[in-house]
Amino acid sequence: MNESAIPLPNSLQRPLERFYEYLRSEKGLSLHTQRNYKQQLETMAQHLAHLGIKDWSQVDAGWVRQLASKGMRDGMKASSLATRLSSLRSFFDFLILRGEMSANPAKGVSAPRKKRPLPKNLDVDEVGQLLEVNEDDPLSVRDRAMMELMYGAGLRLAEMVSVNVKDVGLSSGELRVVGKGDKERKVPFSGMAAEWVAKWLKVRASLANPDEPALFVSKLGVRISHRNVQKRMAEWGQKQSVASHISPHKLRHSFATHVLESSNNLRAVQELLGHENISTTQIYTHLDFQHLAEVYDQAHPRARKKGNN
Template sequence: MHETSASVLPETLLQPLNRFDDYMRNEKGLSAHTRQNYRQQLVHMAEYLAERGLKSWQQVDASWVRQLAAQGMREGMKASSVGTRLSSLRSFFDFLILRGELPANPAKGVSAPKKKRPLPKNLDVDEVAQLLEVNEDDPLAVRDRAMMELMYGAGLRLAEMVSLNLADLSFDQGELRVVGKGDKERKVPFTGLAAEWIRRWIPFRAQWVLADEPALFISKRGCRISHRNVQKRMAEWGIKQSVSSHISPHKLRHSFATHILESSHDLRAVQELLGHENISTTQIYTHLDFQHLANVYDQAHPRAKKKRES
Protein backbone atom coordinates (compact mmCIF):
# COMPACT_ATOMS: atom_id res chain seq x y z
CA MET A 1 0.00 0.00 0.00
CA HIS A 2 1.34 3.42 -0.95
CA GLU A 3 0.89 5.89 1.91
CA THR A 4 0.32 9.37 0.56
CA SER A 5 -1.62 12.50 1.20
CA ALA A 6 -1.75 13.01 -2.54
CA SER A 7 -5.15 11.46 -3.22
CA VAL A 8 -6.05 14.73 -4.99
CA LEU A 9 -3.34 14.14 -7.57
CA PRO A 10 -4.39 13.10 -11.06
CA GLU A 11 -3.81 9.38 -11.60
CA THR A 12 -1.48 10.26 -14.47
CA LEU A 13 0.86 11.89 -11.93
CA LEU A 14 0.25 9.52 -9.02
CA GLN A 15 0.47 6.11 -10.71
CA PRO A 16 4.05 6.62 -12.01
CA LEU A 17 5.05 7.49 -8.44
CA ASN A 18 3.51 4.28 -7.16
CA ARG A 19 5.36 2.25 -9.80
CA PHE A 20 8.60 4.03 -8.90
CA ASP A 21 8.07 3.15 -5.23
CA ASP A 22 7.59 -0.52 -6.16
CA TYR A 23 10.72 -0.37 -8.31
CA MET A 24 12.79 1.08 -5.45
CA ARG A 25 11.52 -1.59 -3.06
CA ASN A 26 11.55 -4.69 -5.26
CA GLU A 27 14.33 -4.07 -7.77
CA LYS A 28 16.64 -1.58 -6.03
CA GLY A 29 16.12 -2.96 -2.53
CA LEU A 30 16.10 0.48 -0.91
CA SER A 31 15.08 0.85 2.73
CA ALA A 32 11.65 2.04 3.75
CA HIS A 33 13.19 5.23 5.14
CA THR A 34 14.90 6.09 1.84
CA ARG A 35 11.78 5.29 -0.17
CA GLN A 36 9.68 7.47 2.11
CA ASN A 37 12.07 10.41 1.66
CA TYR A 38 11.96 10.03 -2.12
CA ARG A 39 8.19 9.78 -2.11
CA GLN A 40 7.65 12.81 0.10
CA GLN A 41 9.80 14.92 -2.18
CA LEU A 42 8.15 13.65 -5.35
CA VAL A 43 4.60 13.97 -4.04
CA HIS A 44 5.30 17.53 -2.95
CA MET A 45 6.60 18.38 -6.42
CA ALA A 46 3.67 16.59 -8.07
CA GLU A 47 1.21 18.66 -5.99
CA TYR A 48 2.99 21.86 -7.07
CA LEU A 49 2.72 20.83 -10.72
CA ALA A 50 -0.91 19.74 -10.44
CA GLU A 51 -1.87 23.08 -8.89
CA ARG A 52 -0.50 24.71 -12.03
CA GLY A 53 -2.46 22.56 -14.43
CA LEU A 54 0.03 19.83 -15.36
CA LYS A 55 -1.55 16.41 -15.68
CA SER A 56 1.40 14.18 -16.63
CA TRP A 57 5.14 13.91 -16.04
CA GLN A 58 5.68 14.09 -19.80
CA GLN A 59 4.73 17.78 -19.62
CA VAL A 60 7.65 18.57 -17.31
CA ASP A 61 10.60 20.24 -19.04
CA ALA A 62 13.77 21.90 -17.70
CA SER A 63 11.97 25.19 -17.00
CA TRP A 64 9.49 23.38 -14.75
CA VAL A 65 12.36 21.66 -12.94
CA ARG A 66 13.99 25.04 -12.32
CA GLN A 67 10.68 26.31 -10.94
CA LEU A 68 10.55 23.36 -8.55
CA ALA A 69 14.05 24.16 -7.31
CA ALA A 70 13.21 27.85 -6.94
CA GLN A 71 10.03 26.98 -5.04
CA GLY A 72 12.11 24.96 -2.58
CA MET A 73 14.34 27.98 -1.93
CA ARG A 74 11.27 30.19 -1.42
CA GLU A 75 10.02 27.68 1.14
CA GLY A 76 13.22 28.20 3.08
CA MET A 77 14.90 24.92 2.16
CA LYS A 78 18.66 24.71 2.49
CA ALA A 79 20.68 24.39 -0.70
CA SER A 80 21.55 20.80 0.25
CA SER A 81 17.84 19.94 0.67
CA VAL A 82 17.01 21.42 -2.73
CA GLY A 83 19.85 19.30 -4.12
CA THR A 84 18.25 16.20 -2.57
CA ARG A 85 14.90 17.18 -4.11
CA LEU A 86 16.48 17.46 -7.56
CA SER A 87 18.32 14.18 -7.08
CA SER A 88 15.07 12.36 -6.30
CA LEU A 89 13.49 13.92 -9.40
CA ARG A 90 16.42 12.84 -11.59
CA SER A 91 16.18 9.28 -10.28
CA PHE A 92 12.44 9.21 -10.93
CA PHE A 93 12.86 10.50 -14.49
CA ASP A 94 15.60 7.93 -15.11
CA PHE A 95 13.07 5.28 -14.07
CA LEU A 96 10.50 6.64 -16.54
CA ILE A 97 13.14 6.59 -19.30
CA LEU A 98 13.98 3.00 -18.37
CA ARG A 99 10.29 2.11 -18.75
CA GLY A 100 10.03 3.90 -22.09
CA GLU A 101 7.67 6.54 -20.71
CA LEU A 102 10.01 9.48 -21.19
CA PRO A 103 12.51 10.21 -24.00
CA ALA A 104 14.98 12.30 -21.96
CA ASN A 105 15.61 13.49 -18.41
CA PRO A 106 14.62 17.17 -18.07
CA ALA A 107 16.29 17.39 -14.64
CA LYS A 108 19.75 16.38 -15.89
CA GLY A 109 20.87 19.87 -16.84
CA VAL A 110 19.47 21.66 -13.80
CA SER A 111 22.03 22.29 -11.07
CA ALA A 112 21.27 22.56 -7.41
CA PRO A 113 21.93 26.00 -5.89
CA LYS A 114 25.42 26.39 -4.49
CA LYS A 115 25.85 26.21 -0.76
CA LYS A 116 26.77 29.55 0.71
CA ARG A 117 30.18 29.49 2.26
CA PRO A 118 30.21 31.33 5.54
CA LEU A 119 32.71 34.15 5.57
CA PRO A 120 35.30 34.06 8.33
CA LYS A 121 34.71 36.30 11.31
CA ASN A 122 37.03 39.24 11.11
CA LEU A 123 39.41 40.18 13.90
CA ASP A 124 38.69 43.36 15.81
CA VAL A 125 41.35 46.06 15.93
CA ASP A 126 42.61 44.99 19.36
CA GLU A 127 43.03 41.39 18.23
CA VAL A 128 45.03 42.53 15.20
CA ALA A 129 47.27 44.62 17.46
CA GLN A 130 47.75 41.64 19.77
CA LEU A 131 48.67 39.38 16.84
CA LEU A 132 51.16 41.86 15.40
CA GLU A 133 53.08 42.50 18.62
CA VAL A 134 55.98 40.44 17.28
CA ASN A 135 59.24 42.18 18.15
CA GLU A 136 61.70 39.33 17.81
CA ASP A 137 64.89 39.70 15.79
CA ASP A 138 64.79 36.13 14.52
CA PRO A 139 64.73 36.23 10.69
CA LEU A 140 61.66 34.00 10.50
CA ALA A 141 59.79 36.18 13.00
CA VAL A 142 60.69 39.31 11.05
CA ARG A 143 59.58 37.69 7.80
CA ASP A 144 56.31 36.50 9.31
CA ARG A 145 55.46 39.86 10.82
CA ALA A 146 56.23 41.52 7.50
CA MET A 147 53.85 39.11 5.78
CA MET A 148 51.10 39.66 8.35
CA GLU A 149 51.56 43.43 8.32
CA LEU A 150 51.34 43.41 4.52
CA MET A 151 48.33 41.09 4.44
CA TYR A 152 46.45 43.29 6.91
CA GLY A 153 47.89 46.56 5.64
CA ALA A 154 47.13 46.00 1.95
CA GLY A 155 44.31 43.42 2.01
CA LEU A 156 46.07 41.01 -0.32
CA ARG A 157 44.89 37.54 -1.22
CA LEU A 158 47.23 34.74 -0.14
CA ALA A 159 48.15 33.93 -3.74
CA GLU A 160 48.84 37.60 -4.45
CA MET A 161 51.21 37.93 -1.52
CA VAL A 162 53.06 34.71 -2.24
CA SER A 163 53.55 35.72 -5.89
CA LEU A 164 54.99 39.15 -5.04
CA ASN A 165 58.48 39.82 -6.30
CA LEU A 166 60.96 42.26 -4.83
CA ALA A 167 60.70 44.28 -8.04
CA ASP A 168 56.96 44.79 -7.42
CA LEU A 169 57.67 47.12 -4.49
CA SER A 170 58.06 50.86 -4.84
CA PHE A 171 58.99 52.38 -1.48
CA ASP A 172 59.26 55.83 -3.05
CA GLN A 173 55.72 55.68 -4.38
CA GLY A 174 54.42 53.69 -1.41
CA GLU A 175 52.72 51.15 -3.62
CA LEU A 176 52.79 47.52 -4.73
CA ARG A 177 52.21 46.02 -8.13
CA VAL A 178 49.80 43.14 -7.54
CA VAL A 179 48.64 40.53 -10.05
CA GLY A 180 45.22 39.29 -8.96
CA LYS A 181 42.60 36.89 -10.27
CA GLY A 182 42.49 36.54 -14.03
CA ASP A 183 46.00 38.00 -14.24
CA LYS A 184 44.55 41.45 -13.65
CA GLU A 185 47.13 43.92 -12.42
CA ARG A 186 46.43 46.64 -9.88
CA LYS A 187 48.40 49.10 -7.76
CA VAL A 188 47.94 48.81 -3.99
CA PRO A 189 49.20 51.36 -1.45
CA PHE A 190 51.45 50.11 1.33
CA THR A 191 52.90 52.41 3.93
CA GLY A 192 53.40 52.63 7.66
CA LEU A 193 54.17 49.43 9.54
CA ALA A 194 53.83 47.22 6.47
CA ALA A 195 56.59 49.14 4.68
CA GLU A 196 58.69 49.35 7.84
CA TRP A 197 58.69 45.60 8.42
CA ILE A 198 59.35 44.78 4.79
CA ARG A 199 62.40 47.03 5.01
CA ARG A 200 63.53 45.07 8.08
CA TRP A 201 62.97 41.77 6.26
CA ILE A 202 64.91 42.56 3.07
CA PRO A 203 68.42 42.26 4.64
CA PHE A 204 67.53 38.81 6.05
CA ARG A 205 66.13 37.82 2.66
CA ALA A 206 69.50 38.69 1.08
CA GLN A 207 71.22 36.18 3.39
CA TRP A 208 69.03 33.26 2.28
CA VAL A 209 67.91 33.96 -1.26
CA LEU A 210 69.06 31.68 -4.08
CA ALA A 211 70.54 33.24 -7.19
CA ASP A 212 67.90 34.55 -9.60
CA GLU A 213 65.04 34.03 -7.12
CA PRO A 214 62.79 37.12 -7.53
CA ALA A 215 60.30 36.35 -4.73
CA LEU A 216 59.83 38.89 -1.94
CA PHE A 217 59.02 36.27 0.67
CA ILE A 218 61.17 33.16 0.72
CA SER A 219 61.66 30.15 2.94
CA LYS A 220 64.90 29.21 4.68
CA ARG A 221 65.74 27.18 1.59
CA GLY A 222 66.00 30.40 -0.38
CA CYS A 223 63.06 29.87 -2.71
CA ARG A 224 59.56 31.36 -2.86
CA ILE A 225 57.51 30.53 0.24
CA SER A 226 54.58 28.15 -0.28
CA HIS A 227 50.91 28.87 0.40
CA ARG A 228 50.80 26.09 2.97
CA ASN A 229 53.82 27.43 4.83
CA VAL A 230 52.24 30.88 5.11
CA GLN A 231 48.99 29.41 6.42
CA LYS A 232 50.85 27.25 8.94
CA ARG A 233 53.04 30.09 10.21
CA MET A 234 50.13 32.50 10.65
CA ALA A 235 48.10 29.92 12.55
CA GLU A 236 51.09 29.30 14.82
CA TRP A 237 51.51 33.03 15.49
CA GLY A 238 47.84 33.27 16.44
CA ILE A 239 48.39 30.61 19.10
CA LYS A 240 51.70 32.09 20.25
CA GLN A 241 50.20 35.57 20.61
CA SER A 242 47.18 34.17 22.48
CA VAL A 243 44.62 35.40 19.96
CA SER A 244 41.35 33.66 20.70
CA SER A 245 40.36 32.89 17.10
CA HIS A 246 42.19 30.91 14.42
CA ILE A 247 44.43 33.11 12.28
CA SER A 248 44.53 32.68 8.52
CA PRO A 249 45.65 34.87 5.61
CA HIS A 250 42.04 35.28 4.46
CA LYS A 251 40.95 36.42 7.91
CA LEU A 252 43.55 39.19 7.80
CA ARG A 253 42.34 40.26 4.36
CA HIS A 254 38.76 40.19 5.59
CA SER A 255 39.68 42.24 8.66
CA PHE A 256 41.44 44.80 6.43
CA ALA A 257 38.30 45.21 4.33
CA THR A 258 35.96 45.42 7.30
CA HIS A 259 38.07 47.96 9.19
CA ILE A 260 38.61 50.18 6.15
CA LEU A 261 34.92 50.11 5.36
CA GLU A 262 33.88 50.85 8.92
CA SER A 263 36.15 53.89 8.96
CA SER A 264 35.56 55.25 5.46
CA HIS A 265 32.10 53.98 4.42
CA ASP A 266 33.55 54.05 0.90
CA LEU A 267 32.48 50.79 -0.68
CA ARG A 268 33.91 51.64 -4.10
CA ALA A 269 37.36 52.33 -2.68
CA VAL A 270 37.35 49.04 -0.77
CA GLN A 271 36.33 47.29 -3.99
CA GLU A 272 39.37 48.75 -5.74
CA LEU A 273 41.71 47.89 -2.88
CA LEU A 274 40.52 44.28 -2.75
CA GLY A 275 40.64 43.82 -6.52
CA HIS A 276 36.98 42.78 -6.81
CA GLU A 277 35.54 42.96 -10.29
CA ASN A 278 31.97 43.39 -9.04
CA ILE A 279 30.95 45.61 -6.16
CA SER A 280 28.37 43.02 -5.08
CA THR A 281 31.27 40.76 -4.12
CA THR A 282 32.67 43.49 -1.88
CA GLN A 283 29.27 44.08 -0.31
CA ILE A 284 28.93 40.42 0.68
CA TYR A 285 32.58 40.12 1.68
CA THR A 286 32.41 42.95 4.17
CA HIS A 287 29.04 42.07 5.73
CA LEU A 288 27.72 45.44 4.64
CA ASP A 289 24.00 45.31 5.35
CA PHE A 290 21.44 46.95 3.13
CA GLN A 291 20.24 49.31 5.86
CA HIS A 292 23.69 50.88 6.06
CA LEU A 293 23.74 51.36 2.29
CA ALA A 294 20.28 52.91 2.46
CA ASN A 295 21.38 55.31 5.19
CA VAL A 296 24.47 56.37 3.22
CA TYR A 297 22.31 56.89 0.15
CA ASP A 298 19.73 58.96 2.06
CA GLN A 299 22.44 61.18 3.52
CA ALA A 300 24.58 61.59 0.41
CA HIS A 301 22.36 61.58 -2.70
CA PRO A 302 20.96 65.01 -3.60
CA ARG A 303 17.71 63.50 -4.85
CA ALA A 304 17.30 61.35 -1.74
CA LYS A 305 17.55 64.12 0.84
CA LYS A 306 14.22 64.96 2.40
CA LYS A 307 12.99 68.46 1.82
CA ARG A 308 13.22 70.61 4.88
CA GLU A 309 9.94 71.70 6.28
CA SER A 310 9.29 75.33 5.49
Protein backbone atom coordinates in the same frame (compact mmCIF):
# COMPACT_ATOMS: atom_id res chain seq x y z
CA MET B 1 5.03 17.79 8.81
CA ASN B 2 6.07 14.60 6.88
CA GLU B 3 3.53 13.10 4.52
CA SER B 4 2.62 9.48 5.18
CA ALA B 5 3.74 7.16 2.38
CA ILE B 6 1.06 6.03 -0.04
CA PRO B 7 1.24 3.48 -2.87
CA LEU B 8 2.31 5.29 -6.02
CA PRO B 9 0.23 4.81 -9.16
CA ASN B 10 1.99 2.68 -11.79
CA SER B 11 2.14 5.70 -14.09
CA LEU B 12 4.52 7.33 -11.58
CA GLN B 13 6.29 4.23 -10.24
CA ARG B 14 7.12 2.32 -13.43
CA PRO B 15 9.05 5.16 -15.13
CA LEU B 16 11.06 5.49 -11.92
CA GLU B 17 11.89 1.77 -11.90
CA ARG B 18 13.03 1.97 -15.54
CA PHE B 19 15.18 4.99 -14.66
CA TYR B 20 16.82 3.18 -11.73
CA GLU B 21 17.67 0.27 -14.01
CA TYR B 22 19.07 2.73 -16.56
CA LEU B 23 21.30 4.26 -13.85
CA ARG B 24 22.55 0.80 -12.83
CA SER B 25 23.20 -0.61 -16.29
CA GLU B 26 24.14 2.33 -18.52
CA LYS B 27 25.12 5.46 -16.59
CA GLY B 28 27.78 3.91 -14.40
CA LEU B 29 26.99 6.19 -11.45
CA SER B 30 28.33 5.29 -8.02
CA LEU B 31 26.06 3.35 -5.67
CA HIS B 32 26.02 6.38 -3.38
CA THR B 33 24.72 8.65 -6.18
CA GLN B 34 22.19 6.04 -7.28
CA ARG B 35 20.84 5.79 -3.72
CA ASN B 36 20.68 9.58 -3.40
CA TYR B 37 18.80 9.92 -6.69
CA LYS B 38 16.35 7.18 -5.73
CA GLN B 39 15.69 8.68 -2.30
CA GLN B 40 15.09 12.16 -3.74
CA LEU B 41 12.86 10.95 -6.57
CA GLU B 42 10.77 8.74 -4.28
CA THR B 43 10.25 11.68 -1.90
CA MET B 44 9.16 13.96 -4.75
CA ALA B 45 6.91 11.31 -6.27
CA GLN B 46 5.17 10.87 -2.92
CA HIS B 47 4.59 14.62 -2.63
CA LEU B 48 3.21 14.83 -6.17
CA ALA B 49 0.93 11.84 -5.55
CA HIS B 50 -0.46 13.51 -2.42
CA LEU B 51 -1.24 16.55 -4.58
CA GLY B 52 -3.12 14.47 -7.13
CA ILE B 53 -0.48 14.16 -9.87
CA LYS B 54 -0.95 10.83 -11.63
CA ASP B 55 1.52 11.04 -14.52
CA TRP B 56 4.97 12.61 -14.97
CA SER B 57 3.76 14.40 -18.11
CA GLN B 58 1.58 16.57 -15.84
CA VAL B 59 4.66 18.05 -14.14
CA ASP B 60 5.65 21.49 -15.45
CA ALA B 61 8.14 24.13 -14.24
CA GLY B 62 5.61 25.38 -11.67
CA TRP B 63 5.39 21.94 -10.08
CA VAL B 64 9.21 21.68 -10.05
CA ARG B 65 9.46 25.03 -8.27
CA GLN B 66 6.91 23.80 -5.73
CA LEU B 67 9.04 20.69 -5.11
CA ALA B 68 12.08 22.93 -4.55
CA SER B 69 10.09 25.21 -2.23
CA LYS B 70 8.91 22.23 -0.19
CA GLY B 71 12.53 21.13 0.23
CA MET B 72 13.44 24.58 1.50
CA ARG B 73 10.47 24.59 3.92
CA ASP B 74 11.59 21.20 5.20
CA GLY B 75 14.97 22.70 6.03
CA MET B 76 17.03 21.02 3.32
CA LYS B 77 20.59 22.20 2.89
CA ALA B 78 21.38 23.94 -0.39
CA SER B 79 23.63 21.03 -1.42
CA SER B 80 20.84 18.47 -0.80
CA LEU B 81 18.34 20.60 -2.70
CA ALA B 82 20.78 20.79 -5.60
CA THR B 83 20.98 16.98 -5.59
CA ARG B 84 17.17 16.78 -5.55
CA LEU B 85 16.84 19.00 -8.62
CA SER B 86 19.74 17.25 -10.35
CA SER B 87 18.04 13.88 -9.92
CA LEU B 88 14.80 15.29 -11.33
CA ARG B 89 16.57 16.83 -14.34
CA SER B 90 18.30 13.51 -15.08
CA PHE B 91 15.02 11.61 -14.76
CA PHE B 92 13.20 13.93 -17.16
CA ASP B 93 16.14 13.73 -19.62
CA PHE B 94 15.69 9.95 -19.49
CA LEU B 95 11.94 10.27 -20.23
CA ILE B 96 12.72 12.61 -23.16
CA LEU B 97 15.26 10.06 -24.45
CA ARG B 98 12.51 7.42 -24.41
CA GLY B 99 10.03 9.74 -26.14
CA GLU B 100 7.75 9.92 -23.08
CA MET B 101 8.20 13.68 -22.63
CA SER B 102 9.04 16.45 -25.07
CA ALA B 103 10.69 18.99 -22.74
CA ASN B 104 12.47 19.00 -19.39
CA PRO B 105 10.49 21.15 -16.91
CA ALA B 106 13.35 21.06 -14.37
CA LYS B 107 15.93 22.61 -16.72
CA GLY B 108 15.25 26.22 -15.78
CA VAL B 109 14.87 25.69 -12.03
CA SER B 110 18.02 25.98 -9.95
CA ALA B 111 18.71 25.53 -6.26
CA PRO B 112 19.60 28.61 -4.22
CA ARG B 113 23.32 29.16 -3.97
CA LYS B 114 24.95 27.80 -0.89
CA LYS B 115 25.94 30.76 1.22
CA ARG B 116 29.64 30.92 1.82
CA PRO B 117 30.20 31.97 5.40
CA LEU B 118 32.48 34.96 5.70
CA PRO B 119 35.22 34.95 8.29
CA LYS B 120 34.75 37.29 11.20
CA ASN B 121 37.13 40.16 10.90
CA LEU B 122 39.52 41.14 13.65
CA ASP B 123 38.83 44.41 15.39
CA VAL B 124 41.54 47.08 15.29
CA ASP B 125 42.74 46.25 18.82
CA GLU B 126 43.16 42.57 17.94
CA VAL B 127 45.18 43.50 14.84
CA GLY B 128 47.38 45.73 16.99
CA GLN B 129 47.85 42.92 19.50
CA LEU B 130 48.78 40.46 16.74
CA LEU B 131 51.29 42.79 15.12
CA GLU B 132 53.23 43.62 18.28
CA VAL B 133 55.98 41.26 17.17
CA ASN B 134 59.26 42.72 18.36
CA GLU B 135 61.57 39.72 17.97
CA ASP B 136 64.40 40.50 15.59
CA ASP B 137 65.40 37.05 14.31
CA PRO B 138 64.95 36.74 10.49
CA LEU B 139 61.92 34.43 10.67
CA SER B 140 60.07 36.73 13.07
CA VAL B 141 60.88 39.76 10.91
CA ARG B 142 59.66 37.84 7.84
CA ASP B 143 56.43 36.82 9.58
CA ARG B 144 55.64 40.30 10.79
CA ALA B 145 56.37 41.70 7.31
CA MET B 146 53.97 39.14 5.81
CA MET B 147 51.21 39.96 8.30
CA GLU B 148 51.72 43.72 7.95
CA LEU B 149 51.53 43.36 4.17
CA MET B 150 48.43 41.13 4.26
CA TYR B 151 46.62 43.60 6.51
CA GLY B 152 48.18 46.74 5.01
CA ALA B 153 47.46 45.93 1.36
CA GLY B 154 44.56 43.47 1.59
CA LEU B 155 46.33 40.80 -0.45
CA ARG B 156 45.05 37.32 -1.15
CA LEU B 157 47.31 34.58 0.19
CA ALA B 158 48.24 33.46 -3.35
CA GLU B 159 49.05 37.04 -4.32
CA MET B 160 51.39 37.55 -1.39
CA VAL B 161 53.19 34.24 -1.89
CA SER B 162 53.75 35.00 -5.59
CA VAL B 163 55.23 38.49 -5.03
CA ASN B 164 58.86 38.75 -6.15
CA VAL B 165 61.48 41.17 -4.86
CA LYS B 166 61.38 43.09 -8.15
CA ASP B 167 57.62 43.71 -7.64
CA VAL B 168 58.24 45.80 -4.51
CA GLY B 169 58.51 49.56 -4.95
CA LEU B 170 59.51 50.89 -1.55
CA SER B 171 60.19 54.41 -2.81
CA SER B 172 56.98 54.60 -4.87
CA GLY B 173 54.85 52.86 -2.24
CA GLU B 174 53.48 50.49 -4.89
CA LEU B 175 53.35 46.72 -5.03
CA ARG B 176 52.78 44.76 -8.23
CA VAL B 177 50.59 41.70 -7.67
CA VAL B 178 49.10 39.08 -9.96
CA GLY B 179 45.54 38.26 -8.91
CA LYS B 180 42.86 35.83 -10.04
CA GLY B 181 42.84 35.07 -13.74
CA ASP B 182 46.49 36.22 -13.97
CA LYS B 183 45.31 39.83 -13.83
CA GLU B 184 48.05 42.20 -12.80
CA ARG B 185 47.37 45.21 -10.62
CA LYS B 186 49.32 47.69 -8.51
CA VAL B 187 48.35 48.22 -4.91
CA PRO B 188 49.52 50.97 -2.56
CA PHE B 189 51.33 50.03 0.63
CA SER B 190 52.89 52.35 3.15
CA GLY B 191 53.32 52.93 6.87
CA MET B 192 54.05 49.84 8.94
CA ALA B 193 53.69 47.51 5.95
CA ALA B 194 56.41 49.34 4.01
CA GLU B 195 58.57 49.69 7.14
CA TRP B 196 58.54 45.96 7.89
CA VAL B 197 58.99 44.88 4.28
CA ALA B 198 62.09 47.09 4.23
CA LYS B 199 63.33 45.46 7.48
CA TRP B 200 62.77 42.03 5.96
CA LEU B 201 64.65 42.91 2.77
CA LYS B 202 67.69 43.79 4.90
CA VAL B 203 67.82 40.29 6.44
CA ARG B 204 66.29 38.27 3.56
CA ALA B 205 69.72 37.28 2.18
CA SER B 206 70.43 35.32 5.38
CA LEU B 207 67.66 32.85 4.40
CA ALA B 208 67.10 33.12 0.64
CA ASN B 209 68.99 31.11 -1.96
CA PRO B 210 71.07 33.45 -4.18
CA ASP B 211 68.90 32.89 -7.29
CA GLU B 212 65.49 32.88 -5.53
CA PRO B 213 63.24 35.71 -6.87
CA ALA B 214 60.48 35.38 -4.24
CA LEU B 215 60.01 38.17 -1.70
CA PHE B 216 59.13 35.76 1.11
CA VAL B 217 61.11 32.56 1.51
CA SER B 218 61.08 29.62 3.91
CA LYS B 219 63.93 28.27 6.03
CA LEU B 220 64.93 26.22 2.97
CA GLY B 221 65.65 29.42 1.04
CA VAL B 222 62.88 28.95 -1.54
CA ARG B 223 59.48 30.61 -2.04
CA ILE B 224 57.33 30.09 1.05
CA SER B 225 54.32 27.78 0.65
CA HIS B 226 50.67 28.68 1.25
CA ARG B 227 50.49 26.09 4.04
CA ASN B 228 53.58 27.47 5.78
CA VAL B 229 52.11 31.01 5.79
CA GLN B 230 48.81 29.74 7.24
CA LYS B 231 50.63 27.75 9.91
CA ARG B 232 52.91 30.61 10.95
CA MET B 233 50.06 33.13 11.20
CA ALA B 234 47.97 30.75 13.31
CA GLU B 235 50.98 30.24 15.61
CA TRP B 236 51.52 33.99 15.97
CA GLY B 237 47.87 34.42 16.88
CA GLN B 238 48.32 31.97 19.74
CA LYS B 239 51.68 33.41 20.77
CA GLN B 240 50.27 36.95 20.90
CA SER B 241 47.22 35.70 22.88
CA VAL B 242 44.70 36.87 20.26
CA ALA B 243 41.32 35.31 21.01
CA SER B 244 40.41 34.87 17.32
CA HIS B 245 42.01 32.24 15.09
CA ILE B 246 44.40 34.04 12.72
CA SER B 247 44.44 33.24 9.02
CA PRO B 248 45.63 35.13 5.93
CA HIS B 249 42.03 35.44 4.67
CA LYS B 250 40.94 36.93 7.98
CA LEU B 251 43.62 39.62 7.69
CA ARG B 252 42.45 40.45 4.14
CA HIS B 253 38.85 40.57 5.34
CA SER B 254 39.84 42.84 8.24
CA PHE B 255 41.66 45.17 5.83
CA ALA B 256 38.54 45.45 3.65
CA THR B 257 36.20 45.95 6.60
CA HIS B 258 38.32 48.60 8.33
CA VAL B 259 39.00 50.61 5.15
CA LEU B 260 35.34 50.46 4.14
CA GLU B 261 34.08 51.50 7.57
CA SER B 262 36.49 54.44 7.64
CA SER B 263 36.02 55.64 4.06
CA ASN B 264 32.55 54.46 2.96
CA ASN B 265 34.14 54.18 -0.50
CA LEU B 266 33.02 50.82 -1.82
CA ARG B 267 34.45 51.43 -5.30
CA ALA B 268 37.94 52.15 -3.92
CA VAL B 269 37.85 49.02 -1.76
CA GLN B 270 36.79 47.02 -4.83
CA GLU B 271 39.91 48.27 -6.65
CA LEU B 272 42.18 47.60 -3.69
CA LEU B 273 40.89 44.04 -3.30
CA GLY B 274 41.12 43.32 -7.02
CA HIS B 275 37.45 42.37 -7.35
CA GLU B 276 36.16 42.40 -10.92
CA ASN B 277 32.55 42.99 -9.84
CA ILE B 278 31.48 45.36 -7.08
CA SER B 279 28.82 42.81 -6.02
CA THR B 280 31.69 40.62 -4.79
CA THR B 281 32.94 43.48 -2.62
CA GLN B 282 29.45 44.04 -1.21
CA ILE B 283 29.24 40.39 -0.19
CA TYR B 284 32.82 40.22 1.04
CA THR B 285 32.69 43.21 3.31
CA HIS B 286 30.16 44.59 5.73
CA LEU B 287 29.44 47.99 7.17
CA ASP B 288 28.45 48.85 10.67
CA PHE B 289 24.73 49.59 10.25
CA GLN B 290 24.74 52.01 13.15
CA HIS B 291 27.41 54.04 11.35
CA LEU B 292 25.28 54.10 8.21
CA ALA B 293 22.22 55.15 10.20
CA GLU B 294 24.15 58.05 11.74
CA VAL B 295 25.38 59.19 8.31
CA TYR B 296 21.81 59.01 6.99
CA ASP B 297 20.39 60.96 9.93
CA GLN B 298 22.97 63.72 9.48
CA ALA B 299 22.93 63.89 5.69
CA HIS B 300 19.39 63.34 4.46
CA PRO B 301 17.33 66.56 4.43
CA ARG B 302 14.12 64.76 5.41
CA ALA B 303 15.80 62.76 8.15
CA ARG B 304 17.37 65.62 10.09
CA LYS B 305 15.82 66.11 13.49
CA LYS B 306 14.34 69.51 14.23
CA GLY B 307 16.85 71.80 15.82
CA ASN B 308 19.75 70.32 13.78
CA ASN B 309 19.10 72.60 10.79
